[in-house]
Each structure stands twice: as C-alpha cells, then as structure tokens.
Amino acid sequence: MSFLSLAFALFLFLGLLMFHLAPGRFRRHVLLALSYAFYVSASATHALLLLAVTVSVFLAARAVERSRTEDTKLGVTAVAVAGLGVVLVGFKCAAWLVETVQAQSAKGGADATLLLVAPLGLSYYLFKLMGYLLDVYWEKVPVEHNFVSFALYAAFFPQIVSGPIQRAGDFLPQLEALGRPDPADLTAGLRRILFGLFKKLVIADRLTVLVAGVHADPSAYSSLELLLGAYCFALQLYADFAGITDIALGLGQLFGMKGPENFQMPFFARNVQDFWRRWHITLSSWLSDYLFAPLRISLRRLGNIGLSMAIFINMVAIGVWHGASWTYVAFGAINGVFMVVSALTLKKRNTFFRTHPLLTRLREVAGPLLTFHLMVFAFIFFRASSVPLALEYVRHLIPGQPGKGVAPFRLDWEQLGLGRSALLGVLVGVAMMEALTWAGRKSDWRDRFLAAPRILRWGLYYAVIVIVVVLGNLETQRFIYAQF
Amino acid sequence: MRSSDSARGDDSVARVALRLVVFCVPLALAWLGLEWGMKRVPNSYSMKRAGLEALSAEVDTVIVGSSNAYFGISPALLSGSAFNLANVSQSLYYDDLLLTQLAPRLPKLKRVLVPISYISLSFQLYDSVEYWRQYYYQHVWGMRPPREEDRTNVRMWSLVALYSPRLSLNAARKGFKASLAPEVDGRGWYPVPAEHFPADLSDEAARVPLARHHGMMHAKNEPANVASLEHLLSLLRQRNVEVVLVTLPVWRSYADGMKPEVWARTQATLERLTQKYGARYLSFLREPRLEAEDFHDPDHLNARGAVRFTQMLNVVLESSGQVAVPPRGDGAVSHSSPDAR
Numbered sequence: 001m002s003f004l005s006l007a008f009a010l011f012l013f014l015g016l017l018m019f020h021l022a023p024g025r026f027r028r029h030v031l032l033a034l035s036y037a038f039y040v041s042a043s044a045t046h047a048l049l050l051l052a053v054t055v056s057v058f059l060a061a062r063a064v065e066r067s068r069t070e071d072t073k074l075g076v077t078a079v080a081v082a083g084l085g086v087v088l089v090g091f092k093c094a095a096w097l098v099e100t101v102q103a104q105s106a107k108g109g110a111d112a113t114l115l116l117v118a119p120l121g122l123s124y125y126l127f128k129l130m131g132y133l134l135d136v137y138w139e140k141v142p143v144e145h146n147f148v149s150f151a152l153y154a155a156f157f158p159q160i161v162s163g164p165i166q167r168a169g170d171f172l173p174q175l176e177a178l179g180r181p182d183p184a185d186l187t188a189g190l191r192r193i194l195f196g197l198f199k200k201l202v203i204a205d206r207l208t209v210l211v212a213g214v215h216a217d218p219s220a221y222s223s224l225e226l227l228l229g230a231y232c233f234a235l236q237l238y239a240d241f242a243g244i245t246d247i248a249l250g251l252g253q254l255f256g257m258k259g260p261e262n263f264q265m266p267f268f269a270r271n272v273q274d275f276w277r278r279w280h281i282t283l284s285s286w287l288s289d290y291l292f293a294p295l296r297i298s299l300r301r302l303g304n305i306g307l308s309m310a311i312f313i314n315m316v317a318i319g320v321w322h323g324a325s326w327t328y329v330a331f332g333a334i335n336g337v338f339m340v341v342s343a344l345t346l347k348k349r350n351t352f353f354r355t356h357p358l359l360t361r362l363r364e365v366a367g368p369l370l371t372f373h374l375m376v377f378a379f380i381f382f383r384a385s386s387v388p389l390a391l392e393y394v395r396h397l398i399p400g401q402p403g404k405g406v407a408p409f410r411l412d413w414e415q416l417g418l419g420r421s422a423l424l425g426v427l428v429g430v431a432m433m434e435a436l437t438w439a440g441r442k443s444d445w446r447d448r449f450l451a452a453p454r455i456l457r458w459g460l461y462y463a464v465i466v467i468v469v470v471l472g473n474l475e476t477q478r479f480i481y482a483q484f
Numbered sequence: 485m486r487s488s489d490s491a492r493g494d495d496s497v498a499r500v501a502l503r504l505v506v507f508c509v510p511l512a513l514a515w516l517g518l519e520w521g522m523k524r525v526p527n528s529y530s531m532k533r534a535g536l537e538a539l540s541a542e543v544d545t546v547i548v549g550s551s552n553a554y555f556g557i558s559p560a561l562l563s564g565s566a567f568n569l570a571n572v573s574q575s576l577y578y579d580d581l582l583l584t585q586l587a588p589r590l591p592k593l594k595r596v597l598v599p600i601s602y603i604s605l606s607f608q609l610y611d612s613v614e615y616w617r618q619y620y621y622q623h624v625w626g627m628r629p630p631r632e633e634d635r636t637n638v639r640m641w642s643l644v645a646l647y648s649p650r651l652s653l654n655a656a657r658k659g660f661k662a663s664l665a666p667e668v669d670g671r672g673w674y675p676v677p678a679e680h681f682p683a684d685l686s687d688e689a690a691r692v693p694l695a696r697h698h699g700m701m702h703a704k705n706e707p708a709n710v711a712s713l714e715h716l717l718s719l720l721r722q723r724n725v726e727v728v729l730v731t732l733p734v735w736r737s738y739a740d741g742m743k744p745e746v747w748a749r750t751q752a753t754l755e756r757l758t759q760k761y762g763a764r765y766l767s768f769l770r771e772p773r774l775e776a777e778d779f780h781d782p783d784h785l786n787a788r789g790a791v792r793f794t795q796m797l798n799v800v801l802e803s804s805g806q807v808a809v810p811p812r813g814d815g816a817v818s819h820s821s822p823d824a825r
Contacts, residue, residue, distance in 0.1 A: 183497055186497065462511070465511065470649050471650070
C-alpha cells in the first residue's frame, strides 16, 4: 500500500478516526494494529518475520538487562546484533540473487523461482533494532518492558517504508506521554505531508523520464545531455527522498509522534563531510555512532591511517546499506575517498584560508559548488544499473569521445523527454522547496506565517494543492528509497 | 484534572477537524465540478456507447476487437447495419463482457466479428502500458477491471483522475465543449488519415510494434483469453448469432517478425474452437491485394486501406449466402479467405 494510493488515504482516514476515538491508554495499541495492518497489506509472511525479529530483540534486551556479568551482556548483545546482521545480509543478498536470476531468465535462461524478495523496510527496522540493542548494552537507554510500545517502535508505519531511522531513546518516551495529539501537530503534520507531495510529485517525478533515458543508454546522448541527466538525478533523488521523509514525519505528527529530520539542505554543504551531516542524517549518524566511533577508537593508534580506514569503511557501509550491488559499493567507496581527502586536508585548508582572508568569500561559493559536483558524480554510480554502465556514463560525459555519433553539446529536448519549460518549472520548484525549507527552519518566519491571516495561509495551501494536482503524476506509487 | 485536559483536547481536535472540513469544501466542489464537466466530454468509448444505443433497434452486425479492427473495419461498408465496438488494446476479456451485456439489447443482432490478432490470445489489457484504458470500461459500461488490485485505483471513481487534472482543467477552459475522439464516425469507425503516407513499413519500423507486442504477450494469459473466447462463442451460439473470427491484414514486415510457434499455437486454438462452436475463421493476415498505401503502420490500416479491406471482407462474409448460424454441435465450418496465405 503506497503512501500515494487511494487505499492508503482511506486507511489513514479510518486510522486517524480510530486513534482519536480510542481511550488514551489504548492509543498505542491502535497504532500498533494500524502498523501491522499496513505491513500485512505488503506481505503477511514478512509481517511474521518482523514480529519474530521484534520478539527476539525484545527478549534479548531483557536478557542483557538481567545479565550479571559483562561477558554475558556482551555475548547476548553480540549474538543478537549478529543475528540481525545475518537477516539483513541474507535478504539483501537473496534480493540481489533473485534480480540476477530474473535477468538471466529474461535472456532465455532458467525461470526465476526464488521469492526471497527483501521485506518492506527491512534495512530501516533492523537498524532501529540493532541501535536499540547497542544502546541498551551501553546503557544509553533503559530496557523497554512494554512489548506493545517496543513492537510499535519497530513497526511504526509512517517510518517503516523509508525511515527516518529514529532512535529508541527518542521514540519510546513519546509513547509514554502519548495523549491526544496537540491540534497544532495535526495541522503541522498536514502541512508537512503537502510539502512532501510537492517535492515528490512536482519535482522528483517530472525528472523520471529524463533520468531513466540517459542512464539506460548513455552512448545515445551528448555530453551536455548526460551532464544535465546527472544533475537531474541528484535533484530527483533529493526531492524523492526528502519528499517521502516529509510525508513520514507528517504522518507521524498526525498521530502525535515527532520524528527526526533527515535532511538539512544538503546541496548547500560546504564540503563532503558537511554533506553527510545534512544528507540522510539518521543513517549517517547511526553509522557514525555504531560503526565509525568504535572503529575510530579501535584504530586510533594508527593515526591518520586509522582515521582514513574508519572513514572509508563507514562510507562503504553507507553504500552497501542500500543493497548488495557493486554500484552501491562503488558509491560508498567514492564517498569514502572524498571524505578521507576532505578530512585529511581540512586543517590545512582552514589554515590557508585564515591566512588568505580575501579568498574566504570565494571558498563560501566554491565549496558548496564543488561539493555538489562531487556528489553528482558519486550519484552516477548510485543510479547506474551496473558499474560498467556507470563508467560508460562517465566516459561519455567527456566531450569528443571517438566513434560517438552525437554532437557533444547537443541538447535534444525531445530525446530527453523533458521540455525546456518543464525543466525550468522543475528548477523553480527546487528553488521554492529550498526556500520553504530554509524559512520553515527559522522560527520567526514560521511564526510570522502561522500568525498571518487565514486567507493568506489557506490561499498558499490551495495554490500548492493545485500545483501538486495539476503538475503531479497521480499514478505515482513508488519512492526510490522505499526499495531499501 | 486529566479528564478536563482531555475534554479540552477533544474540543481542539474537533475544531481542527472542522476547519479541515471547511478547507476541503472548495476543493471538493471544484473537483466535483470538473467531474460533472468531464462527464459531458465525449470520448471514443462514450461515443460508441451512444452511437450503438441510437442504432440498437437496427444493428445486425457488431465488430469487437482492438485497434486494428477499430481503424481497419468501416461498418458502413458492410451489408446490413453494422457497428464497430472495437477500441485500442481491447482484449478478449472486454470483447466478451461487451457482448454479454449488449447481445440481449440488440434484437436484430445476427453476426459478430471477433478479430483475432497476433497478440489476442496472450494479451491482457491490465498487463500492458495501456492498462489505464480499463477504467473507461468501468466509467462507460460499468465493467470492473479483472484484477482486485486495480479496483482501488482512484481512476475507477474519478474521470478527472482518469483524464488527468491538467486535461480536465483545459477542457473546463473550453467550457467542456471539446471531444476527445472527434474522428470517430457514427458507426464507431476511426478512419486514420493517410497523411503520413507513405508509411514506414520497413523491417526496422516493424520491429518497434513487434517488440512492444512481444513485451505484452504472456503465455500465462492464454487460458483466460481462451475461456473468454469460448464464453463469447457459446453465448452467441445460444442466441443464434453467427460468430466470425477474423485476422486482419498486417504488412509483410510485421508478419515476417511474428514468432511462428506463437502464431501456430493461436491457429491451433482457433481451429479447435471453430470446430467446437461451428464458427467461421477468416484470415487476411497476408492479404496480397492491399498495398503499402493502405497501411498506416506495419500492423494498422489507414482509412483507404480500411475501405478496401472492408469491401473485401464483405464479399467473403456474404459469399456464403445468407448469414447462417451453423447448427449446434456442427462440425468444422472454418473458412479462410481465398487470398489468405
């Protein structure tokens, strides 16, 4: 059941009704029932897996709590985390295997009979549960004794499709205080959902045809068209993922649950490190806490080499989290190299710019531009269906490739599947998205907007709704990050 | 204390809900207005329904099938009073539903032409890029899509969603006075103008529709399609209506690209069904009397070709004399066009 389907709209309406009509003490039960109903609509079998994993982690955390010795605590935690890791890797590899077999089958080989497709939101809920176990082990969070609350943490339907990966220490206390949601949360949630729909339907989806075309056959496009395609994919991915995150956060707010932000205007990042503090924040901070920090500590004695190794492994892990594919490994490794270079040269760069203050302004402009282009380059590997195809894309980006029958600076809008005016509209949409994101984070701007006459606010909402409905693709069901 | 907090909360939530309802009223009214308006905009499906209802007392021949029949058979050139109910990507599932619904309402119905193309037995509308057309059958004829998952699609209930809000707003700007199928004539035929003449009928050009068709053809669909065809044959035989299965002409580049084993399987099925139900089968697949100038593309006739082909078809249909319904349980009454190869 996609967040963009009519069925989900009905489900949400009925769910909200049930939630608000239920007595306060049963509201978490209602939310849990809704979450499992949502999950069962995707796959009843996978819902059983979710339940089994949840019960296992719930019991493991209780066992950690009861352990009398440090060794037992460590042993139970290690076994449980490893078990979750096996489930994650097993399903991701199986999904890769199924795709490979199906690809072979499409070429006339054996029929794909495996049905081990990755369960909905597997990467998200397993990371939540792994984080919870480690936090319990490190005594950062108390063990949750209420199974309903804990199961809801794992299965909370707004977050299970594409995150954000909320920490237990942030989620569970909100359940304890779960009363009727603040009315302001309801309207804020709806605003957030509308903003998410705008990002997804008006920006991301309008770039789909162009991006799919250039990535399907890079040799058929000019260097300029491929460059445009690479820019467009970066924007599409951002709008798509930020869109579903907004929808998830908005849905949570409708039920009185606040979630963590996942983006902070990442394409304005000053350097690659800054980018990863602004992009998919909940994943990068999760890996930073549970993988990078322990690695950094254990490799400290190796100095910069140890730091570089920790950074590189962490970035490859970010890549591989998306799936068992060499393109994701390449994406992670490329970012690893960027991050290592950035981290090792940061001090020297800062010193240089301190001694050359006239160049500081240039750095403020050039830094985000360079970072954006580095990420655009890395995203080519993220989007490509194989590493050779990504390399072919990069090769054709360079003008004047021998044997290529396309003029390097051709811009054939028809072939791209997106008109010049449509692209301009998308860019205006991106500018609006970033301006609204910026304004939304400034409390004085937000307060001023909320204090504005209703006719003005409603007028703006109506305008956005009309833009979404008229320009958006109402058939859309899929989000890019829902596959992970 | 807690209960008073709760009550206050209730009031606030209720107020927000009320404001939300008020907020939605203009949107709902605008949407309903568009729905009302779009109901007045004719499309090929609604035009065919209106046309057939107007002629229901006299129609004796009905043509179903997909685009090659929609473009390729001009009912006005057939003897008697014929009507073309074919439409783009119309599958046997919908042919069957249409005839099941309409046969009792056509008192003079004596003959039904059921075109069988290369893809007919292995194609399902919901499985294709044209899947959205299935919602037209819901809106115009009240026919539900076969798959449960398609029944919760917003297009089931909303014409604005079906046409897209943008197209609906454009229609509203014109006062809903536009027609989405102005070319369709009073008997349901779409004469494709020969303006692209000469059409590209090369092997290269034929590869495009062949690739598209092969992508939509799945052996798993065959049992359901054969069942639809059998139901249709059985139903019409009970009503003493003659069924003529017809394969329309395609250009040789398309015919050469057809997979022989698939077509042989179709032929074998048709052979079996014509024997079982006493139907006729006419194949004009490689019709030598038609020229390149008669084709719009490798698998569709243009208006000129449709006129020429319909005249040939009419001769063959009438060559057996009066339209006769074979007795039930009769053996094979299967004929091929004398020119078919």
